[in-house]
Amino acid sequence: MKLLKIDHVGIVVRDLQEALATYERNFGLKADPSRGGEIPALGIRNAFVPVGESDLEFIQPITDQGPVAEFARQRGEGQFLLSLAVDDLEAAVQHLRALGCRVSDPNNGIAFVSPRSTFGVNLQLIQRG
């Protein structure tokens, strides 16, 4: 498995537009308008804010189901996941499963590692391009 970089840090927020406005107005960090939007299958609305070679991903739950909504219910706003860019997602998933990790099947270039396999940290694997 070859890790290329930290792709992004996922941050759960209550109100996406308010969070984006805060980060732009007060920190000068602007969302990339070409990425993000609503993902009904995941029950979220998101936006990406580039900072160097990585992004901050702001995530707002839009349903009361799923892990993002559950995180928001239990902890409010905060850091939700760490996304790692890999060169070969299928190979990365196989590598981690061979080490005993629980990993979701790749879907749209993304797979999730169960926090049970990482002492509690939500890890995402992503293959760009």
Place this chain on the structure above:
Amino acid sequence: MSIGATHIDHIVIRSSDSAATAAHFSRLLGAPIRRTMTRPGTGAHLEFMKFGEVILEFAGPPQPSEGEPRAELAGFVLCVRDIHAAVSRLRDRGYPVGDPKPAVQPGALIATVRGGTHGVPFAIMQYGAIPQSPANEEPEA
């Protein structure tokens, strides 16, 4: 208003056993632990890995807890071009920001933003902010 952030310098994973957590991540991700240290003052045990320009910092108590470690994402640090200017701008906006103080990275200053970050513990940092001796150069991790 910009604080002159250039990139994410590091992301913190807080753990009840930072050595065991770092070793576990190193094994899973196939990446070496680049540096291990004890934080002066608190005695916290820190271990570091690096991916591209971003450092993963595993932080834990001096003595690990028994049983399986519990870990969580616990904030990040943004590099800025001028930490004193960034602190001044944030304070002008009403942000509670600590005074810049020496970071564990030689030659660097760090200041904590204590609120208004949408639930994310957040700090800003500038390398090369403290006059350098030859030994005070930016570490690889």
